[in-house]
Amino acid sequence: MYRPAGTSIDREWLVARPRTLKPGRPAYQQIADELRASIRSGELGDGDQLPSETQLIETFGVARMTVRAALQVLQHEGLAVAEHGRGVFVRQRRPFRRRSVQRLSRSQWGSGRAMWEADTADDRTFAATIDVTRERATDDVAERLRIPSGTDVVVRRRLHSVDGQPLQLSAAHLPADIAAGTAIAEPDAGPGGTYARLEELGHPLERFVEEVQARMPSPDEARLLVLPAGVPVITVVRVAHTSERPVEVNEIVVNSDLYVLEYEIRP
Amino acid sequence: MYRPAGTSIDREWLVARPRTLKPGRPAYQQIADELRASIRSGELGDGDQLPSETQLIETFGVARMTVRAALQVLQHEGLAVAEHGRGVFVRQRRPFRRRSVQRLSRSQWGSGRAMWEADTADDRTFAATIDVTRERATDDVAERLRIPSGTDVVVRRRLHSVDGQPLQLSAAHLPADIAAGTAIAEPDAGPGGTYARLEELGHPLERFVEEVQARMPSPDEARLLVLPAGVPVITVVRVAHTSERPVEVNEIVVNSDLYVLEYEIRP
DNA sequence: AAGTGGTCTAGACCACTGA
DNA sequence: CAGTGGTCTAGACCACTTG
Structure with a gap:
């Protein structure tokens, strides 16, 4: 049958x-x-x-x-x-792609692969950088970076796609005193991306904290991510810390239909 | 103004x-x-x-x-x-409650507090156990528990509410050979809950793996969680592991409007 | 009782897809 | 071209909330 x-x-x-x-x-x-x-x-x-x-x-x-x-x-x-x-x-169901946030390991971005490529294997991947700008930090970003509100930050806004399928939007904010004038302020941050550059610049990353929420997309987000009605987005705010200070706040919006976020917790 | x-x-x-x-x-x-x-x-x-x-x-x-x-x-x-x-x-916005999944630490459930109480402080909390049953494992649960499909499992289904506000549904599945005949198979699993009992029974918990997704609720879920239109749910599948084997699969559905999931990653 | 949203009808014209 | 969904009208009656 x-x-x-x-x-x-x-x-x-x-x-x-x-x-x-x-x-x-x-x-x-x-x-x-x-x-x-x-x-x-x-x-x-x-x-x-x-x-x-x-x-x-x-x-x-x-x-x-x-x-x-x-x-x-x-x-x-x-x-x-x-x-x-x-x-x-x-509606066709569910993730043909899965993401292990666990792969925020040094071996991944140390080896020159972006972390969102972790599970991609031999698929073709694209990261279309929309732009890199210098802006005043919003209150929220400033608070998370523990810098005065209005301080300059370098913002890397990107739309990530795989095989032409848009997967996620991200906006990484780094304090200008760390990132300005470096490869991080260039559209192509080089092999291993922002995190590899941060380590080279003397900011070894010690831990990441992610806050995960879900909501319906704004019309703009629905357009950029090609979301049909009835598909929410997952938002992740990732803060990267050195032992000294927070050095990056990344606001991520992902197509919830194409992702499974995976976390490992050791008590 | x-x-x-x-x-x-x-x-x-x-x-x-x-x-x-x-x-x-x-x-x-x-x-x-x-x-x-x-x-x-x-x-x-x-x-x-x-x-x-x-x-x-x-x-x-x-x-x-x-x-x-x-x-x-x-x-x-x-x-x-x-x-x-x-x-x-x-619509009134956003979480008046936040959850640190990080709090899956032994100190929490070791101290007799359920992990969803971690941030609750002195609020009044309720966990209305809908029922505890013995069922045949679904294919998905069996695979995650690494037991033969159709093997008996103890299922603890609950609706968690705080101050009368429903927050999450959960269905914890444990292999019958571990949980049957123990306090875990009782509606009240005792202080510290299932995880404390597992440790006492000689199953020390080593790690938890959580898979996080988001989607629109089914009509039943919307009714139980009192969700208005336009509010998605976050689903979490948590697998608790000892060094030997997976011992619990918990399928959790949370009101995405009232929760922020928080994770810490150390590279 | 007045004002609100919830359901439903019986039409109309339009825009897009596919054979 | 026929068939599909997208937008819109001008009504109707109902159910719920509030004064």
Whole structure:
């Protein structure tokens, strides 16, 4: 009973359904419930096309805005994506890429590989540097770097992509007294990246602290990361410390659909 | 120019707006853009009421479904919440609670405190155990525990709340050969919880590995955690290891609005 | 009772996709 | 071209909150 992903089974789905809606619960939610159940059970698999709006209208005997509301529910739950002119499809699930934050080890960036390349192996990778600027630190960044608010920082803003797929945005902030005039203030920071340069400059990195949160993306973030509705972002604020002081604050926004963050804790 | 949070400024907002929409971009998106800008700028602060649907209809000269679409956009971005019969409000922001996963230290659970109490200090806390059951391990859990698929496990499912506010769901899975017949299989596992019992039973915990992801909640999760639209959940799969074997897989789902996960990495 | 949001209809026109 | 989803209207009735 094998059926390859992406097969259209609209017609089968159609005849298998009861077409009656019970009073008490809104119609659009009942329709969403049925479709959701079909997705969860696997009856509708990854990439399969959902019944079209027209088909749902006929099946359930409701107005178009009602079936659209049902489909919107599924999209905002991250279960389906609409493609204009094509149909609504079960959203392809889950990370084809995983990230071990554990790989923030010296062996990684010491060897000239960026840490986000850790699991990439032989894939093609890109890090499109949007820009490197010198700015006044925001209050939050200044506090985390333990420098006076408004002090100059070098900011490296980047959009990381792999095989053309945007994965994450990052904005690394370093105190200007450390980074200005060095390779860190250049678009290409050289082999091993910022962390390798910091060590060379006499700032050996002792520990990283990461704060992890999740939220829905802003419209700008959704555009840059090509996020469909219903996909949140994970935000990471990483602070790199030497034994003396914090030397970098990196604000990272990742496509939560493509990442698994991995941490190891030793009590 | 101080204005306390929650103040209604509908009328001010109304007169300050242009009421013309430009062609090219959908009307509901332009309306959402204006409201979003007001929220981001702070003109509309935490808990403030947005203009009502009626006011927006008059201001922009569009149909009701159009302004509703605009308000839906903001709700799904997590910027606003609607309250039936009251209005639409700027969503109160961000964690009044923070969690240091770093606190998975022996000193915490050794001292009889659960790790999710680490930062709670003198707040009132509750952990409503939904149930403790014996089940066959799912494929995923079995693989993580390195036991044959279908082997019995003890499952402790809980809903954690603080001051009546639900924070997280968890489902801890332990191999039956370790946990069955012990306090771990009881609803109240005793002081220090599962981890303290494991140590007493001769399973000293050496390391924890956590995999962190984010996604939109299922309807059930949204109901249990009382999540409004536009708030994702963070999922954590924590595996506790002795030097010999993995002894617990804990599947955790947290309200991303109330948590900051914190990790420390030493290269 | 007045004002708010929640659901729903029966249309319309448009933009995009694919054969 | 037919079929798909995207936007929008002008109504309707309902449910909830507040004074």
